[in-house]
Amino acid sequence: xxxxxxxxxxxxxxxxxxxxxxxxxxxxxxxxxxxxxxxxxxxxxxxxxxxxxxxxxxxxxxxxxxxxxxxxxxxxxxxxxxxxxxxxxxxxxxxxxxxxxxxxxxxxxxxxxxxxxxxxxxxxxxxxxxxxxxxxxxxxxxxxxxxxxxxxxxxxxxxxxxxxxxxxxxxxxxxxxxxxxxxxxxxxxxxxxxxxxxxxxxxxxxxxxxxxxxxxxxxxxxxxxxxxxxxxxxxxxxxxxxxxxxxxxxxxxxxxxxxxxxxxxxxxxxxxxxxxxxxxxxxxxxxxxxxxxxxxxxxxxxxxxxxxxxxxxxxxxxxxxxxxxxxxxxxxxxxxxxxxxxxxxxxxxxxxxxxxxxxxxxxxxxxxxxxxxxxxxxxxxxxxxxxxxxxxxxxxxxxxxxxxxxxxxxxxxxxxxxxxxxxxxxxxxxxxxxxxxxxxxxxxxxxxxxxxxxxxxxxxxxxxxxxxxxxxxxxxxxxxxxxxxxxxxxxxxxxxxxxxxxxxxxxxxxxxxxxxxxxxxxxxxxxxxxxxxxxxxxxxxxxxxxxxxxxxxxxxxxxxxxxxxxxxxxxxxxxxxxxxxxxxxxxxxxxxxxxxxxxxxxxxxxxxxxxxxxxxxxxxxxxxxxxxxxxxxxxxxxxxxxxxxxxx
Numbered sequence: 347x348x349x350x351x352x353x354x355x356x357x358x359x360x361x362x363x364x365x366x367x368x369x370x371x372x373x374x375x376x377x378x379x380x381x382x383x384x385x386x387x388x389x390x391x392x393x394x395x396x397x398x399x400x401x402x403x404x405x406x407x408x409x410x411x412x413x414x415x416x417x418x419x420x421x422x423x424x425x426x427x428x429x430x431x432x433x434x435x436x437x438x439x440x441x442x443x444x445x446x447x448x449x450x451x452x453x454x455x456x457x458x459x460x461x462x463x464x465x466x467x468x469x470x471x472x473x474x475x476x477x478x479x480x481x482x483x484x485x486x487x488x489x490x491x492x493x494x495x496x497x498x499x500x501x502x503x504x505x506x507x508x509x510x511x512x513x514x515x516x517x518x519x520x521x522x523x524x525x526x527x528x529x530x531x532x533x534x535x536x537x538x539x540x541x542x543x544x545x546x547x548x549x550x551x552x553x554x555x556x557x558x559x560x561x562x563x564x565x566x567x568x569x570x571x572x573x574x575x576x577x578x579x580x581x582x583x584x585x586x587x588x589x590x591x592x593x594x595x596x597x598x599x600x601x602x603x604x605x606x607x608x609x610x611x612x613x614x615x616x617x618x619x620x621x622x623x624x625x626x627x628x629x630x631x632x633x634x635x636x637x638x639x640x641x642x643x644x645x646x647x648x649x650x651x652x653x654x655x656x657x658x659x660x661x662x663x664x665x666x667x668x669x670x671x672x673x674x675x676x677x678x679x680x681x682x683x684x685x686x687x688x689x690x691x692x693x694x695x696x697x698x699x700x701x702x703x704x705x706x707x708x709x710x711x712x713x714x715x716x717x718x719x720x721x722x723x724x725x726x727x728x729x730x731x732x733x734x735x736x737x738x739x740x741x742x743x744x745x746x747x748x749x750x751x752x753x754x755x756x757x758x759x760x761x762x763x764x765x766x767x768x769x770x771x772x773x774x775x776x777x778x779x780x781x782x783x784x785x786x787x788x789x790x791x792x793x794x795x796x797x798x799x800x801x802x803x804x805x806x807x808x809x810x811x812x813x814x815x816x817x818x819x820x821x822x823x824x825x826x827x828x829x830x831x832x833x834x835x836x837x838x839x840x841x842x843x844x845x846x847x848x849x850x851x852x853x854x855x856x857x858x859x860x861x862x863x864x865x866x867x868x869x870x871x872x873x874x875x876x877x878x879x880x881x882x883x884x885x886x887x888x889x890x891x892x893x894x895x896x897x898x899x900x901x902x903x904x905x906x907x908x909x910x911x912x913x914x915x916x917x918x919x920x921x922x923x924x925x926x927x928x929x930x931x932x933x934x935x936x937x938x939x940x941x942x943x944x945x946x947x948x949x950x951x952x953x954x955x956x957x958x959x960x961x962x963x964x965x966x967x968x969x970x971x972x973x974x975x976x977x978x979x980x981x982x983x984x985x986x987x988x989x990x991x992x993x994x
Contacts, residue, residue: 347458347459347616347619348616348629348630349612349613349616349628349629349630350630350713350714350716350717352458352612352615352616352619353409353431353433353612353717354717355453355457355458356407356409356433356453356457356610357407357408357409359449359452359453359457360405360407360435360449361407363405363449364405365405365406365407365435366402366403366405366406366407367407367408368402368406368407368408368940369408369939369940370408370409370410370411370718371384371389371390371410371411371960372384372411372669372670373411373412373413373665373666373669373671374669374670374671374678375389375390376959376960376961382415382677382678382681383412383413383414383415383678383681384410384411384412384413385412385413385414386410386412386432386609387408387410387412387432387433387434387609388434388436388586388607388609389410390410390960391406391434391436391607392532393962394406394436394438395436395438395544395588395605395607396544397603398962400438401915401916401917401942402917403438404437404438404439404440405435405436405437405438405440405441406435406436406438407433407434407435407436408433408434409431409432409433409434409612409717410431410432410434411429411431411665411669411718412429412430412431412432413428413429413662413665413666413681414428414430415428415681418681418684418685418688418799419799421654421655421658421659422650422651422654422655423654424577424623424624424625424626424650424654425580425614425617425623425624425625427613427625427631427658427661427662428658428659428662428685429658429661429662429665429666430611430612430613431611431612431613432609432610432611432612433583433609433610433611433612433615434607434608434609434610435449435606435608436605436606436607436608437605437606438603438605439603439604439605441606442587442589442604442606443483443484443487443549443585443587443606444487446585446587446606446608447484447487447488447491447549447585448487448491450551450583450585450608450610451465451491451551454551454582454583454615455495458615458618458619459619460553460618460619462492462495462497463497464553464554464555464618465551465552465553465554466518466519466520466521466551466552466553466554466572466579467488467519467520467521467549467550467551467552467572468504468520468521468522468523468527468528468549468550468552468572468573469481469484469485469488469501469520469521469522469523469528469547469549470484470522470523470524470525470528470529470547470548470549471503471504471505471522471523471524471525471528472522473524473525473536476536476537476596476597476598477597477598478536478547478590478598480522481522481528481547481549481587484547484549484587485501485520485522488501488519488520488549489501489520492519497519498519499519499520500516500517500518500519500520501518501519501520501521501522502515502516502517502518502520502521502522503521503522504521504522504523504571504573505522505523505524506523506524506526506527507523507526507527507571507573507574510523510569510571510573510574511568511569511571511574512568512569513569513571514569514570514571515569515570515571521571521572521573523573525537527550527573528547528548528549528550529545529546529547529548530545530546530547530548530584530586530588530607531543531544531545531546532545533545536590536592536598539592540592541592541593541594541596542591542592543591543592544588544590544591544592544601545588545590545592546586546587546588546589546590546604547586547587547589548584548585548586548587549584549585549587550572550573550581550583550584550585551581551582551583551584551610552572552573552579552580552581552582553579553580553582553614553617553618554572554578554579555577555578555579555580555618555621555622555623556578557570557578559577559578559623560576560577560578561576561577577623580614580617580618580623581611581614582610582611582614582615582618583608583609583610583611583615584608584609584610585606585607585608586606586607586608586609587604587605587606588601588604588605588606588607589601589604589605612630613625613628613630613631616628616629616630626646626653626654626657626658629713630713630714631657631658631661633709633712633713634656634657634660634661634706634709634710635653635657637705637706637709638653638656638657638696638698638706639653641696641698641699641702641705642696642697642698643697644696644697649695649696651692652692652693652695652696653696655688655689655692656689656692656693656696656698656706657706659685659686659688659689660685660686660689660703660706660707660710660732661710662685663682663685663686663689663707663732664707664710664711664721664728664732665710665714665718665721666678666681666682666685667682667724667727667728667731667732668718668720668721668724668728669720672731673686673731673735680797682735683735683797684797684799684800686703686732686735686736686739687735687739687743687795687796687797687800688797688799688800688803689703690703690736690739690740690743691743691800691803691804694743700736700737700740701733701736701737703732703733703736704729704732704733707728707729707732708725708729711725711728711729719939720939738795739795742794742795743794745794746790746793746794746795746796747804749789749790749793749794750790750796750801750804753782753786753790754782754805754808754810757780757781757782757810780810780811781810781811781812781813782801782805782810782811782812782813783813783816784812784813784814784815784816784817784818784819784820785816785820787801787812787813787814787816787817788817788820788821788824791817791821792824798812798814798817798821802814844878846878846879847876847877847878848962848963848964849964849969849970849971849972849993850876850877850878850880850881850993851876851881851961851962851963852913852946852963852964852967852969852970853881853903853907853970853974853991853993854874854876854881854883855944855946855955855957855959855963856902856903856906856907856946856954856955856967856974857881857883857899857902857903857974857989857991858871858883858885858930858955858957859902859930859946859954859955859957860898860899860900860902860903861885861887861899862930863902864895864898864899864902865887865891865895868886868887869885869886869887870885870886870930871883871884871885872884872885872886872982872986873982879992880977880990880991880992881989881990881991881992882988882989882990883988883989883990883991884982884986884987884988885986885987885988885989886985886986887985887986887987888985890979890981890987891979891987896976896979899976900974900975900976902954903974904973904974906946906948906954906955906967907967907968907970907974909948909949909950909967910948910949910966910967910968911946911947911948911949911950911954911966911967911968912946912947912965912966912967913944913945913946913963913964913965913966913967914944914945914947915942915943915944915945916942916943916945917940917941917942917943918940918941918943919939919940919941920939920940920941921939923941923943923958928953928956929943929956929957929958930955930956930957930958941958942958942959942960943956943957943958944956944957944958944959944963946967948967970993971993972992972993972994973993973994974991974992974993975991975992975993975994976989976990976991977990977991977992978990
């Protein structure tokens, strides 16, 4: 069963059980400046888990593209990847534990065909100090599910991960763990949650690949247990039961609407299907691995780290570029560049001929194009971008490595005094760990395009360290010098999802509608930054606005607020939205195949704004408090104007 089949079977199974199938959100989250990438399946669903009504109902499912930049350094083992897919389903105040655990267990056993004898589960052990009981309800459900498959599922107490190494499996099938392992909230365990934060216990499913795969820790000295991050067990799914809210006094009470948030790793489920914990042997990745073997003349088994880095990094770059993220020196673009430059280094280790990243990229596109059609649509620009980035870096890589070797040669020189003069003593090797200066690392970055992480990697290979603090100081100085330019390209999105920010966000949509009515339909968004104190907005327009035009836009917004009216939400196919002249949108490439359209209709029945958006809005226009006032209108760049405005 291919990875694509596993995905489609999941979505079909959940659809047959009453779930609306959502398209994957983009890898760059909209209106969320707190993170660069979509790193989990639930991230785009947070507003609905917090209470916002979803237009497609209370049962939702998808396969979400995810990218975790923090895992770049971890790539090289058999399970870490920067890009991955998370199968997900959600119940927004509908079904709960009994239905959810049965859904996923049935899917794994009957649809995917996993042997239930290899499945183990964990549940929350409770926290008496906070008045949160252990999850005996989930245990009872699991016992029933296993019994239906002829398995007598014993439940045992583990507590902490460390305690698990002491007590081991104890013949168990269901394991109680503490909040560090089996509790979810955005703030972590219950004691870390602020007042008003929601969370709840979770139940994880693990697949047992057998003791022969136990690589960490060494189980000859420590007992195995499922949630030990060993090579023997692999977590393949987690059902979160969001049923608590923390009070001001630190206590927890039940939520009136209980939600289910499930996430399952597609690549990990596929690995369980083939009974091999190495996700790079799953067909979604193995095609590129095989191609690297052909290009390099080397075997995957003999060069695990290099093969895995290249395979993962090419796939990650293809998907990021497909979502409109291009190589650069800042923000998301920095990570695309870092992926490709790191891949070049490992490709050179395998002696892969230059210019072959295009072929590897094509393999990724061919593997995923049926489900992620944007990859096929953007094939030429994806391959061209990756090829140019490879070519550009290769031009500086050789010179950069020569400079690096010069730096290290100077570092490794040991001197002695002869007749009062210092001379090189080639007979003595350095005895202490030497460091590459921050200045040299900064030069490698600015002149040769070496990301600091690449310099640190090469240094480590040579037994050196980098003076990172000194480098960071030089980078900060560099940023300060560039700050005037950076101000021209401010960080976009919403500061948070607070009530005041949501009001400003709604006012921004009204302002754009006013700009288009007053200035013309050539006006489109070119960037935005919204806080609880003001909005800042860039738009396409060549001329300075007159005082009369500014007053007219202010009047348009304030009249709409004064009249009041509803803000409605519709889900549409993106192709239909693009063809509808009444719908305004910028950055079409950032949106999935199915989009959310917000329509603002005043109390007298006039549609004042109809626009694509993924962020939060008020439910009615009268919720926008204050008088809208434009405080500044200025040039941002050629053909782009900038407005700053407040609600006073």
